[in-house]
Amino acid sequence: GENVEQHPSTLSVQEGDSAVIKCTYSDSASNYFPWYKQELGKRPQLIIDIRSNVGEKKDQRIAVTLNKTAKHFSLHITETQPEDSAVYFCAASPGGTSYGKLTFGQGTILTVHP
Amino acid sequence: DAGVTQSPTHLIKTRGQQVTLRCSPKSGHDTVSWYQQALGQGPQFIFQYYEEEERQRGNFPDRFSGHQFPNYSSELNVNALLLGDSALYLCASTLDRGNTIYFGEGSWLTVV
Numbered sequence: 001g002e003n004v005e006q007h008p009s010t011l012s013v014q015e016g017d018s019a020v021i022k023c024t025y026s027d028s029a030s031n032y033f034p035w036y037k038q039e040l041g042k043r044p045q046l047i048i049d050i051r052s053n054v055g056e057k058k059d060q061r062i063a064v065t066l067n068k069t070a071k072h073f074s075l076h077i078t079e080t081q082p083e084d085s086a087v088y089f090c091a092a093s094p095g096g097t098s099y100g101k102l103t104f105g106q107g108t109i110l111t112v113h114p
Numbered sequence: 115d116a117g118v119t120q121s122p123t124h125l126i127k128t129r130g131q132q133v134t135l136r137c138s139p140k141s142g143h144d145t146v147s148w149y150q151q152a153l154g155q156g157p158q159f160i161f162q163y164y165e166e167e168e169r170q171r172g173n174f175p176d177r178f179s180g181h182q183f184p185n186y187s188s189e190l191n192v193n194a195l196l197l198g199d200s201a202l203y204l205c206a207s208t209l210d211r212g213n214t215i216y217f218g219e220g221s222w223l224t225v226v
Contacts, residue, residue, distance in 0.1 A: 034215065043204060043217045044157065089156050100147050100208050100215060101170050104156030105223075 002027040004092050008098025013080050021108045023090035024072040030092040032099070033066060033073045038087045038107075042070050047088075048075070080112045118143075118207050118218035126224045127195050135190045135221045139207030143216075145169075146188040148180060149204040151220070157204055163188050192223075200225045 003026040012098050013019050025033075031052035036044035042099050046086040050057045050064045050073065061080075077084060091102040119138045127133050141144050145164045149157035159172035163182035182188045186207075192199055205218040 036217075043219045044218065046214060049214065091156075098170060099174070100162055100206070101147055101159050102147075102149075102157070102206070102215065103159065107154075107156050 001094055001096070002030060002103040004090060004103050004105045006090050006108060008108060009106060010109045010111070012111045012113065015080060015082060017080055019075075019077045019080050019110055019112075021075045021088055021090070021110075022072060023034070023074070023092075023105050024070075025092045025103075026071065027092070027094060028071070029098070030096040030103075031095045032093040033064070034091050034093075034102070035062075035064060035075050036089045036091065038089060040086075044089060077110075078111075082112050082114050085110055085112045116197070118205055118216050120203075120205050120218040120221050122221055123212050123219065124222045124224075126226060129195055129197060130193050130226055132191065132193045133195060133223060135192075135203050135205075135223070136187065137190070137205030137207075137218060138187045139205075143207035143209050143213075144186050145208050146182060146186065147206045147208075147215075148190045149187070149206060149217075150199075151202040151204055153201070160190070195225045197225050199223065 006023045013023045034049035038044045059080045063076040087107045090105040121136045147162040150176040153155040162170040177193045179191045201222045202220045202221045206217045
């Protein structure tokens, strides 16, 4: 089955700096890669996603890049703010009838210091 | 437009008991998946329902079972509860094959 590795497990930055979180996946059948932000005691909230036919996607301060050949994808947050502090999870899902079976990474605890 | 709704939000059960958790998918969504999230870990896929059938299953024992109703809502049942079943149970919904997946707020289950 799919295996998703996420690094780093913790990330501490100063407000205004950039943050980068990296994930690798093992199953070449995976074609959907969402990123979720989870605050303490709350549900995972989708912040950005990318599909395998796209190499990069950007939404304001957040961007995701995908390298299908190397089987890795990354989350980039620019101009970080204290409210960006949370746990971030990457995930991967295959397509077809297996779509929606998300395999998650271990999570990254992001702390943005004012 | 209501998002994914789950009930109950919190519950406490005793070892050996049975529990039923409920989920209503986002309006227009027909596919429901359930995940278990233990403290400090990422969500783990339990199973997925589509057209009232279990379509995919993760690595969970048969004590975990589910159901999907004609209105696409779903239930997760766990029998013979163990202490290790204590977790946040998340429901996720999507429109079949290729659309954004949204999570509900979850049901916090504590087994004592």
